[in-house]
Amino acid sequence: MTPELKTIVQNIEERQPLARGILAEKFHADPAKDHRSIYRNRNDKLGIDFSVDVLDFPGAQTFDTRIVRIAAGCKNELHKHAHESLFCVIDGEAEVRIGDEFLRLMSGELAFVPRWVFHQTRNVSASHELVLLAITDFGLTKAVLGNYDKRTRLAANGADAMTPIT
Structure with missing residues (x-):
């Protein structure tokens, strides 16, 4: 068992x-401004243009809350990772690939991605x-696993990312 666990x-x-x-106000976040940038990838050839910001809530140990922004007509990387993910569309319309299936999500709708399943959002x-x-x-x-996040990112030559199918 790791020291963190x-x-x-x-x-x-x-x-x-x-x-x-x-104070209770520290548990409130405005996704438009209360975030810290952690990752950005743009690859015009692959149609990838997105950024990932994190919302830092005090006391959070297991939850990781992120804002993902994907440029018009673009997508993020096709990737997989050890953590489960719940996506909620705040603004816009998304096509979410989960494995070999595709979901269309409108503002306010949710999608769940299980651990280790390849997924991508367009x-x-x-x-x-x-x-x-x-x-x-x-x-x-x-x-449990240490900081494995770079393995999931195409820009970092991550082993758990792959070139998206266009």
């Missing part, structure tokens, strides 16, 4: 809040940015 288990067993003394609009809220258990899987 031991800490998570210990915190759960102690039944104590991790964000004691934090912005259906030719003129407007797609904005997604992605909620994952990256904190938990990182505590």
Whole structure:
């Protein structure tokens, strides 16, 4: 068991809040401005143009909340990873590939991606940015596996990313 995982288990067993003394306003986020950039990839040849920002909530150990922005007519990488993901379309219309299946999502709709399933999101609009809220258990899987996130990214030559099918 990694030290990070031991800490998570210990915190759960102690039944104590991790964000004691934090003002309630710190648990609110505006996706348009309350974020920290963590990843961006653009590859015109492959039609990839997206960015990933993280919303930092106090006390979060297992949840990882991200804002994904995909440019008009573009997509993110076809990739897989150890964490589960729940996608909610905040603004726009998306086509989400999960394995070999495709879902069409409108604003307010959700899609769930299980661990280790290849997936990709495409912005259906030719003129407007797609904005997604992605909620994952990256904190938990990182505590178990270490920081494996670069393995999932095409721009970092990640082993768990592959060139998208056009």
